[in-house]
Amino acid sequence: MSKVFEPNREFSKNARIKNMCEFKEIGHEVDDDYEAYWDKLAKEKIDWFEPYNKVLDESDAPFYKWFIDGKLNVTHQCIGRHLKTRKNKAAIIWEGEDGSRRIITYLLLYYRVNRLANLLKNKFGIKKGDRVVLYMPMIPEAAFAMLACAKIGAIHSVVFGGFSAEALRDRIIDARAKLVITADGAYRRGTPYLLKPIVDTALESGCECCENVLVVKRNFEDIDMVEGRDHIYNDLIKHESQHCEAEVMDSEDPLFLLYTSGSTGKPKGVQHSSAGYILWAQYTMENVFDVKENDTFWCTADVGWITGHTYIVYGPLAMGATTIMYEGVPLYPDAGRWWNMIEELRINQFYTAPTAIRLLHKVGAEQPGKYDLSSLKVLGTVGEPINPDAWMWYYDVIGGGRCSIVDTWWQTETGGHMISPLPGATPIKPGSATFPLPGIKAEIIDEEGNPTPVGEKGLLCITKPWPSMIRTIWGDPERFKKSYFGDCKKDGKPVYFSGDGAMYDEDGYITITGRTDDVINVSGHRLGTAEVENVVAHDENVAEVAIVGKPDDIKGESLFAYIVTKTDIDVDSLKKVVNQLIVKDIGPIAKIDGLLLVPGLPKTRSGKVMRRLLRTIAKGEDITQDISTLEDPSIIIKIEKLFKGE
C-alpha cells in the first residue's frame, strides 16, 4: 500500500476547501440535486449579461447544452469585470528566454485585446462565428489573439507551433479559417527560429478560405511578405481604438476549437462552449490550485495545448489571478532556469508535466538546492501518469515536503480538471489522481456500466454531462457520438468514455493506467498511432507499418515502429527517411525513437494487426496472450526474437 501524505495544516486553514468533511458535504449537495449545484456555481461565478432560463438541456443527448439562453462574453469574465477591482494588477507576466520581461496589467490587457479585436473586425472583416487559426510562439500576443477572438465572437483554433506546415494546412482547411495569426519567429535554446515560413508553405495549396495573415514581429527576422495577404501587427495595431464593445454571446456559442489526436487517422477539432467552459476553468483554478489574490501562478504548458488554454489564459484570468508565461525551454541556459524563475518571481503555484519533472531530476538534480523555492504552496502535474519516483522528488525536493501535489487528470475534451486532489483537503498518494472533483461523476466501469472491482483495470468514464465538456467534433457530429459515446453505457444510456484505463485502490483512490486505445502519450503530447502510421506508409521503402508506445524513462512513452520493407534499405537509413517524412507531415514531436525491421506483422485471419502483441514486445514483456487466432503465429515468435536481438 502506498504512503499517504496529509495536506499541510497551515495551508488548509486558509484553503477554499479545508478538509474531507467539507469535500464530502459538497458531494452530498451534488447528489441531492445535480442541476441545483451547477446552477448555484454558474450564478455565483459568472458575470452574466442576461440570465439563463434552464441549467441543462438533455433532450438531444449526447449534444448536451448548459445554461440555456444565458448571455455573456468570456472576455468580460476574464478582463472587463476585473477593471473595477484589479485594474493595475499584473494579469500576465511574460518572461522571454533571454530573460527580458513584460508585465501586462488588467487595464493594459483590456486595451491590447480591444485594439486587436477592432483590427480583426475592421481590417479583416472577422465576424462572430468565423474561425481564426493562431500559429504562435509563447508570447503575450498569443493570449491577446485568443481573447480578441473571444471579444468579437470569432472561434479561435490554436495550432501548436511545433506542428509542421502540412499539419497546419490540414487544420486551416478543416476549420475553413479566414485568417491566420502568427509571428515572424521566437527564441528556443538561445537561438531564433522562424514560424512565418511554415505558414507560407501551409498556405501554398488548398487554403483558399484563408484570406489574410497577421504577423507579430517578435524577433524582427527577415521574412517574406505576400503583398495584399500578409500584414504586420506591430504597425496596424497602433491605429486601432482601445475601446471595443464585447459581442453578446450565447452560453452555447463556440469559444474555440482545438485539434487533438484520436485513435483513427485525422485529428479531431474539439469544440468548446463559452459559459460552461469558462465556469469550470475558473472553478478549478480557484479550488484545485487554491490561488489567492496576491499569488503568482505558473503553468509551463504551451498555449497550443488545452493545458495552456485553460491554465495559462482562461482560468487564471477568469479568476483575476496573475499568470506567468515563459517563452523558452526548461534547460536554457541550464536545468536551474525554472527554479530560478520560481525564486525571482516568488511563484506560489507551479504546474507542469511529469516528463519535465523527470528530465529536470535526471539532468539537474543538484539545481533546486541553489534556489529559494519557499514561495511555493501547491505543485501540479498533468498530461500523463506520474511515476512514484518522480512524484517523491517533486514533493520532497521542489515542494520541500510542504506542498500538496495536485495530480490532475483531464483531457482536451473535458475542458478542465476532472479528477484531482484538493490541496487543502485531500490526503495524497504518489501516482494517484485521487478523487473526482465535486460535480464530476467520473467512474471506473466496464462497457455495461458495472463498477470495476478494487485493484482491477477498468474504463474511465464520465457518467453525467458536465458544463465544460466537448460539445462536438467540428463538422463531424457523428464522429463525436461514435468516438466518445459509442463504447460504454450506464443504466442503458451511453456515457462519455475517456479512452483511458484506471483502477481503484482499497480506499477508493483512482490511479490512471493509461490509454486503452491507439493513442500514445509522448512527453504528455497526445499522438494517434494511426496518424503517424499513415505518414510512414507513404515512404517508398515501406510495405507495412505498425507503431506502438514503448516505455521511456523521461518521455513516459516513445514511438516504436515495426516495419516490413519492400526495398533492401538498412535500419538506420530507413529511420532517417521515415523521421524526415514525419517531421514534414506532422512535426518533430511525432518522430519515432525505435525501429525494428520485421518479416511481417501479426494479423488476425480477418487481417487486423494485433497491436496489443506488438506493445507487449516493445515493453520487453513476455507474450502471455493467446496467439492461436493469428493468421501466422510463427510471425510473433520471429518478431520477439528480432526484438531481443537473438
Ligand code: WTA
Ligand atoms: C493523459 C491533457 C495520467 C490521459 C490535459 C488523457 C493523464 C490524456 C493525466 C489527455 C494524469 C492527462 N495522469 N494521465 N494526471 N492527465 N493524462 O487531451 O491519457 O492532451 O486521456 O489533455 O492525457 O491528453 P490531452
